[in-house]
Amino acid sequence: MDQMLIRGGTPLVGKIQISGAKNAALPLLTACLLTDETLTLSNVPQLADIAGMANLLGQHGIEIGLNAASGNGHTLDLKAYNLTSTTAPYELVRKMRASILVLGPLLARARQAKVSLPGGCAIGTRPVDLHIKALQKMGADITIEEGYINAMAPQGLHGAEIVFPVVTVTGTENVLMAATLAKGETVLVNAAREPEIGDLARCLVAMGAEIDGIGTDRLTIQGKDRLHAATHSVIADRIEAGTFAIAAAITNGDLELVGARKDCLKNFLDVLSRAGVLVEEVENGLRVRRQEPQLTGVDVMTEPFPGFPTDLQAQVMALMCVAEGAAMITETIFENRFMHVPELARMGANITVHGSSAMVRGVKKLKGAPVMATDLRASVSLALAGLAAEGETVLSRLYHLDRGYERLEEKLGACGADIRRVKAAA
Numbered sequence: 015m016d017q018m019l020i021r022g023g024t025p026l027v028g029k030i031q032i033s034g035a036k037n038a039a040l041p042l043l044t045a046c047l048l049t050d051e052t053l054t055l056s057n058v059p060q061l062a063d064i065a066g067m068a069n070l071l072g073q074h075g076i077e078i079g080l081n082a083a084s085g086n087g088h089t090l091d092l093k094a095y096n097l098t099s100t101t102a103p104y105e106l107v108r109k110m111r112a113s114i115l116v117l118g119p120l121l122a123r124a125r126q127a128k129v130s131l132p133g134g135c136a137i138g139t140r141p142v143d144l145h146i147k148a149l150q151k152m153g154a155d156i157t158i159e160e161g162y163i164n165a166m167a168p169q170g171l172h173g174a175e176i177v178f179p180v181v182t183v184t185g186t187e188n189v190l191m192a193a194t195l196a197k198g199e200t201v202l203v204n205a206a207r208e209p210e211i212g213d214l215a216r217c218l219v220a221m222g223a224e225i226d227g228i229g230t231d232r233l234t235i236q237g238k239d240r241l242h243a244a245t246h247s248v249i250a251d252r253i254e255a256g257t258f259a260i261a262a263a264i265t266n267g268d269l270e271l272v273g274a275r276k277d278c279l280k281n282f283l284d285v286l287s288r289a290g291v292l293v294e295e296v297e298n299g300l301r302v303r304r305q306e307p308q309l310t311g312v313d314v315m316t317e318p319f320p321g322f323p324t325d326l327q328a329q330v331m332a333l334m335c336v337a338e339g340a341a342m343i344t345e346t347i348f349e350n351r352f353m354h355v356p357e358l359a360r361m362g363a364n365i366t367v368h369g370s371s372a373m374v375r376g377v378k379k380l381k382g383a384p385v386m387a388t389d390l391r392a393s394v395s396l397a398l399a400g401l402a403a404e405g406e407t408v409l410s411r412l413y414h415l416d417r418g419y420e421r422l423e424e425k426l427g428a429c430g431a432d433i434r435r436v437k438a439a440a
């Protein structure tokens with residue numbers, strides 16, 4: 015298995031191109047199931063999760079063509095002319111929870127779907143009950159048998175008012191996609207507002223869907239008989255941008271993040287600013303460097319968008335480990351998202367966890383150590399800590415990183431980081 019060797023202490027300086035967003039590309043890929051015409055997606059990042067979704071779509075009979083790469087990322091032609099299977103098997107779903115995103119589109123177009131329940135994961139139980147309840151309200155007959163969600167809607171889905179009791183990102187996306195082909199009007203109340211949902215909605219509109227309220231927590235969808243071909247470019251990955259912003263701050267470097275957008279990261283950038291980091295809008299993105307020589311600890315609480323993203327919690331914790339003073343980091347979205355804490359502690363961090371809050375007391379220096387993580391964002395937080403640490407950090411279980419960061423070592427290496435991937439000794 016591969017490992018990442020990181021020798022910390024070099025300020026990172028240069029430009030980094032931000033890739034297309036993983037969490038936008040995944041639902042966008044499944045949107046192809048809604049039409050028998052070609053959906054062309056550009057700026058698709060090359061990631062293990064994207065390959066996993068392409069694999070799953072292939073098993074439903076989707077033809078995926080790699081168009082000549084234009085600009086950044088891949089351009090894919092997705093052709094769901096015939097759906098040869100409406101089953102998403104456990105072997106594929108268990109590897110990637112986002113596979114649940116085929117449920118809404120398959121049910122809406124093929125009027126049936128059998129999708130494995132994703133099960134729990136390292137950061138929490140992560141149920142999909144809200145996806146199921148919403149689709150039932152839209153007329154689906156759903157049973158759970160032998161670990162599978164069996165959904166049938168022989169007459170097609172119909173519009174309904176869906177009030178989400180908690181904000182769910184993929185839940186909103188699943189039901190939004192299903193509603194585009196349902197009979198009549200669907201209203202989603204307390205819908206998630208993450209920028210990736212706006213991106214999906216804009217693509218669906220380009221495919222002929224009628225959606226009001228894009229960008230708000232109330233989406234109104236008028237169902238159509240069919241959707242058609244469209245071309246759409248995936249938005250830039252705000253979580254990747256935020257991760258590299260922290261790389262600049264934690265190494266006392268100066269990075270230009272090409273394609274990063276302030277409006278997608280407002281709350282996160284407020285935290286950076288209070289910590290003593292200067293973020294300026296430049297022509298094609300954001301420039302990030304320290305304003306003060308010493309960073310200051312800042313309290314952070316994760317919340318649904320536009321609040322502080324849970325997907326940047328582990329990374330900001332790495333930053334607070336070397337800030338002056340204390341920072342209370344509270345996780346409100348997932349119940350078990352502090353798996354990086356004991357690993358950061360191995361690098362000399364001073365962190366105490368009390369329930370859903372972690373008290374981080376800044377230390378002068380982190381020290382390199384062998385570390386590993388159990389999820390994607392936790393992994394990258396350890397890489398960030400390694401970039402700031404004295405000595406060498408050896409990061410294992412890189413498959414987590416490869417799920418969500420495109421060419422991480424290449425991008426960081428080009429800005430001066432001493433980081434390389436090696437085959438681990440057996």
Ligand code: UD1
Nearest residue numbers: 037112140141142143144145181182183184185325347348
């Ligand atoms: C998505 C993101 C993930 C991010 C998360 C929160 C993708 C592919 N993944 O995950 O990177 O960390 O949003 O921003 O976009 N819940 C229920 N019942 C449900 C659905 C959710 O109780 O049916 C709960 C979850 O357990 C969690 C909370 O709602 O506590 C939010 O989860 P949700 O927004 O659904 O996360 P995902 O869509 O899985």
